[in-house]
Amino acid sequence: MFDSIRGKTPGNQIADASQVIRRQKGDMAERVALHAEAPVKTNAKAPAAAMDKPVQPIESRRLGKDEPLTLRAATFLGDALDTLDRRRTETAPFARISMPDAGEKQTGPWALVPKRKRPKRNRHSRKKVAFLRYGYYDIVFKFFVEHVLDADFVALPEPTRKTIEMGSAASNDFVCAPFKHILGDYMEALELGADVLVQFTGPCRLGYYGELQESILRDAGYEFEMLNFATVTGKSLQDYISLCKKKVNPDLSLTQGVANMLAAFKMIESLDAYNDLFLRLAGHETEAGSFERARKTYFADMRAASCRHDIDEAQKRGIAALEQLPVSIPADPVRVGIVGEYFTAVDAASNLDLERKFLDMGVELYRMMNLTNRNLRYNEPNLRRSVSEYVNFDMGPTSTMTIAAAKNYAEQGFDGIVHLKSSGCTPEIDCMPVLQRISRDYRIPILFLSYDSQTSDTGLDTRIEAFYDMIAMRKAR
Amino acid sequence: MKRNSFSEPSKAADLADVRRIGIPRALLYYRYGALWRAFFEELGRTVIVSEPSDRGVFEAGDAVSVDECCLASKLYLGHVAALIDRTDALFIPSIANLGHLRSFCTKFQALPDLVANSFSERDIRIISCLVEEQETHTMARESYLALARRFGATPRQAKAAWKAALHAQDAADRMAQSTQEHALARAEALPKESRPLRILVMAHPYVAHDPYIGGPVADMLIEMGACVLFADHADKERAFKMSLDFSETLPWIVNRELVGALMLLHDHVDGVVIVSAFPCGPDSMTNDAVTRRFRGKPTLVLTVDAQSGTAGMETRIESFVDILRYQGKGGYLHVR
Numbered sequence: 001m002f003d004s005i006r007g008k009t010p011g012n013q014i015a016d017a018s019q020v021i022r023r024q025k026g027d028m029a030e031r032v033a034l035h036a037e038a039p040v041k042t043n044a045k046a047p048a049a050a051m052d053k054p055v056q057p058i059e060s061r062r063l064g065k066d067e068p069l070t071l072r073a074a075t076f077l078g079d080a081l082d083t084l085d086r087r088r089t090e091t092a093p094f095a096r097i098s099m100p101d102a103g104e105k106q107t108g109p110w111a112l113v114p115k116r117k118r119p120k121r122n123r124h125s126r127k128k129v130a131f132l133r134y135g136y137y138d139i140v141f142k143f144f145v146e147h148v149l150d151a152d153f154v155a156l157p158e159p160t161r162k163t164i165e166m167g168s169a170a171s172n173d174f175v176c177a178p179f180k181h182i183l184g185d186y187m188e189a190l191e192l193g194a195d196v197l198v199q200f201t202g203p204c205r206l207g208y209y210g211e212l213q214e215s216i217l218r219d220a221g222y223e224f225e226m227l228n229f230a231t232v233t234g235k236s237l238q239d240y241i242s243l244c245k246k247k248v249n250p251d252l253s254l255t256q257g258v259a260n261m262l263a264a265f266k267m268i269e270s271l272d273a274y275n276d277l278f279l280r281l282a283g284h285e286t287e288a289g290s291f292e293r294a295r296k297t298y299f300a301d302m303r304a305a306s307c308r309h310d311i312d313e314a315q316k317r318g319i320a321a322l323e324q325l326p327v328s329i330p331a332d333p334v335r336v337g338i339v340g341e342y343f344t345a346v347d348a349a350s351n352l353d354l355e356r357k358f359l360d361m362g363v364e365l366y367r368m369m370n371l372t373n374r375n376l377r378y379n380e381p382n383l384r385r386s387v388s389e390y391v392n393f394d395m396g397p398t399s400t401m402t403i404a405a406a407k408n409y410a411e412q413g414f415d416g417i418v419h420l421k422s423s424g425c426t427p428e429i430d431c432m433p434v435l436q437r438i439s440r441d442y443r444i445p446i447l448f449l450s451y452d453s454q455t456s457d458t459g460l461d462t463r464i465e466a467f468y469d470m471i472a473m474r475k476a477r
Numbered sequence: 478m479k480r481n482s483f484s485e486p487s488k489a490a491d492l493a494d495v496r497r498i499g500i501p502r503a504l505l506y507y508r509y510g511a512l513w514r515a516f517f518e519e520l521g522r523t524v525i526v527s528e529p530s531d532r533g534v535f536e537a538g539d540a541v542s543v544d545e546c547c548l549a550s551k552l553y554l555g556h557v558a559a560l561i562d563r564t565d566a567l568f569i570p571s572i573a574n575l576g577h578l579r580s581f582c583t584k585f586q587a588l589p590d591l592v593a594n595s596f597s598e599r600d601i602r603i604i605s606c607l608v609e610e611q612e613t614h615t616m617a618r619e620s621y622l623a624l625a626r627r628f629g630a631t632p633r634q635a636k637a638a639w640k641a642a643l644h645a646q647d648a649a650d651r652m653a654q655s656t657q658e659h660a661l662a663r664a665e666a667l668p669k670e671s672r673p674l675r676i677l678v679m680a681h682p683y684v685a686h687d688p689y690i691g692g693p694v695a696d697m698l699i700e701m702g703a704c705v706l707f708a709d710h711a712d713k714e715r716a717f718k719m720s721l722d723f724s725e726t727l728p729w730i731v732n733r734e735l736v737g738a739l740m741l742l743h744d745h746v747d748g749v750v751i752v753s754a755f756p757c758g759p760d761s762m763t764n765d766a767v768t769r770r771f772r773g774k775p776t777l778v779l780t781v782d783a784q785s786g787t788a789g790m791e792t793r794i795e796s797f798v799d800i801l802r803y804q805g806k807g808g809y810l811h812v813r
Contacts, residue, residue, distance in 0.1 A: 094755070094778070094779065094780035095777065095778065095779050095780075095793040096768075096777070096778045097775065097776065097777045097778075097796075097797060097800070098768055098772070098775070098776050098778075099775045099800065099804075100772055100773050100774065100775065105773055106743075106771065106772055106773025106774075107743075107744070107773075108722075108740075109722070110722050110723045110740055110770065110771075111722060111723060111724075112723055112724045112727075112766050112770050113724075113725070171765070172761050172762065172764065172765040173761075174755070174756040174761045174780075175761040175762055175765070176758070176761070179762075201726075203580065203583070203728075204583055204758070205758055205759070205761075205762060207580075207726060207728040208724075208726060208727055208728055208762050208763075210726065211724055211725060211726045211727070211766075212762050212765065212766055215766065215769065215770075216765075216769075219769060228726065230726040230728075231725055231726055233577070233726075234577050234611065390590070390594065391590040391593075391594075392571075392589060392590060392593075392605070393571040393586060393587070393589055393590055393605070393607060394573070394586065394609075395583070395586065395587035395590050395591070396583035396586065396587055397583070399583075399587065423545065424545060424756045424758065424761070425758075426547070426582060426583050426584055426758045427583040427587065429543050429545050429546055430546075430583070430584065430587040430590075430591045432543045433543065433591060433594040433595045433597075434590065434594045436594075437594055437597055450545060
């Protein structure tokens with residue numbers, strides 16, 4: 001329905017396709033090209049200057065040994081052409097033109113998501129509710145849906161490469177990576193028969209996720225309801241409840257809902273406490289895989305919980321089991337703190353399971369960023385006071401926590417800090433100069449990682465190994 | 478409680494010694510420039526605004542920025558660098574939001590700390606104030622009045638300065654708005670055959686009017702004989718209200734005003750040019766929403782990054798204008 005045109009280099013007027021074109025100054029272009037090819041873009045701190053060199057794993061990833069020679073040759077040729085194409089077109093700004101069909105005239109209504117009819121109360125059928133994927137919190141989401149909303153929960157399988165590919169294909173290029181992950185999750189959930197999707201809100205782009213995703217999915221032809229908490233931000237509890245009643249379950253019980261909501265908060269605290277212990281100990285396991293197995297059992301136990309009492313019991317059993325596992329802790333273990341953005345720092349699927357990689361190297365991990373610390377117990381002004389020599393204002397949704405955690409780790413004499421964010425995350429980018437100052441002041445190496453929608457972790461492995469080698473050598477000295 | 482904090486004698490007029498105040502000509506300067514200038518001049522200070530952006534400013538800013546920062550933010554740091562040695566202090570407010578659904582990009586709330594940390598090795602004095610009406614109810618008025626008190630102004634002087642500032646900004650906004658309305662009326666008064674193309678440039682004010690980012694776009698369009706309208710020169714309050722019909726949750730006030738302006742002017746324009754600085758957070762989502770919902774007008778979306786010339790941009794705009802002209806004559810197949 002739309003004609004897309006693509007301008008070419010000067011002199012050549014109009015061609016087909018909707019490919020994007022950009023102009024960059026010389027070295028900027030280099031960097032962007034690198035960013036597009038290498039999965040993870042890194043900026044090592046001064047002591048880690050040696051790691052600044054680019055890593056190029058792309059051929060090894062695409063050309064599997066088992067594939068027939070012709071296919072490998074074709075893939076190689078395709079890659080080379082891609083590279084050439086990028087070189088040729090990166091000397092101009094992105095441009096995209098859309099044209100209305102002849103005679104098409106639009107006068108409104110303009111609503112991005114048109115108003116929908118309210119379901120009749122006496123015709124309520126039990127809804128199937130799906131959340132996004134977010135680390136191990138699907139356990140809480142399930143509890144919330146089944147015991148607070150009193151509806152069915154659509155459990156999503158582990159995300160695959162296809163998830164993020166679907167999500168990226170339907171979103172804008174330079175929207176942040178969590179948006180693409182979540183959009184992919186929603187598509188899978190809808191394929192699995194979900195009726196209602198749930199989206200949260202936040203003071204950054206997250207506040208607009210829900211509406212835009214709803215609009216994209218509707219344009220793609222899906223039929224569903226969106227429980228978007230951004231529509232009731234800053235309103236009273238009554239509004240939250242009536243939204244849930246309207247979208248999910250008109251017969252929702254208030255007394256039960258509130259009691260179970262408190263239990264859900266307890267569950268979040270329990271899961272985060274367990275995870276803290278896990279991250280601290282799992283690197284020192286003597287029997288490979290024992291911690292992972294224990295965690296699996298614990299998660300299954302927690303998933304079966306249906307009330308506050310069950311949660312407490314599951315927690316007791318889980319912690320006890322974890323503490324009984326044999327470990328060999330060296331006298332002075334390598335300790336690394338993880339800081340960063342709300343989604344990428346927490347969700348293993350979007351940070352390519354960075355924690356597992358460090359644990360496999362025998363590192364003790366600490367991560368302040370989780371729902372307990374950021375949502376349930378977050379006191380921003382108080383936290384900011386602990387870093388008052390660096391910042392005076394709240395710099396963004398998770399900035400104060402990132403900075404406070406980094407300073408805390410530096411003061412405790414950690415061996416290194418890893419900063420995770422999705423590429424283009426404005427608040428976390430603005431934190432980076434502060435982190436660089438902390439790094440200088442406390443002489444602590446910081447590894448900056450920026451994630452886009454890549455699916456290969458070869459580049460990440462190289463960086464993490466180099467970082468580990470560097471901090472381990474510093475320690476030995 | 479708030480009122481008490483400045484009806485009692487101010488703690489210390491710690492900024493009384495500041496005579497020359499620097500304001501970087503970037504980001505929110507293009508929205509609040511008149512207000513800031515009038516405010517400080519009314520307090521008897523000299524205001525020094527940095528020179529318009531050019532390649533030198535960008536390079537200075539790029540050198541102190543994190544790679545991934547947006548183009549506009551790099552320029553801002555460049556302007557800061559240009560002002561440090563010429564002024565006693567720089568005015569860099571932290572502006573988070575003006576209430577629910579009236580947020581700014583988190584960049585504007587982080588700016589004072591971002592600048593302080595990026596220039597931590599230089600001796601830089603930053604004057605700041607906080608505007609965050611949604612969470613902490615820190616209203617703009619109170620914030621600026623408290624700031625005036627820190628300059629040693631009496632409460633009466635502080636109020637006078639704030640009033641003058643509001644007045645100046647209002648006058649500047651009205652001026653821009655009426656100039657634009659007249660230009661549009663003049664264009665529409667012409668007979669259809671000789672009427673110039675009316676093109677709406679939809680961009681953040683610091684993109685649309687910055688000579689290094691989006692400025693050339695408007696210049697080229699004018700050079701090609703088009704009547705250029707700026708979305709940020711529309712009636713802001715009306716545009717904001719209009720945008721509520723478009724989106725229930727769009728959080729950013731500037732994007733809301735731009736979308737609202739597009740809705741107000743939709744029937745009066747032949748084409749829309751959306752310009753964004755790479756990689757703008759709010760625009761990454763709003764542009765997507767706008768291009769999928771507003772389908773009745775030809776639209777060109779341009780994403781501008783640090784470029785070494787304007788030739789690439791020229792090609793795109795030229796071809797867009799050509800398309801509009803062909804279309805006006807009945808399409809490619811019916812050119813007379």
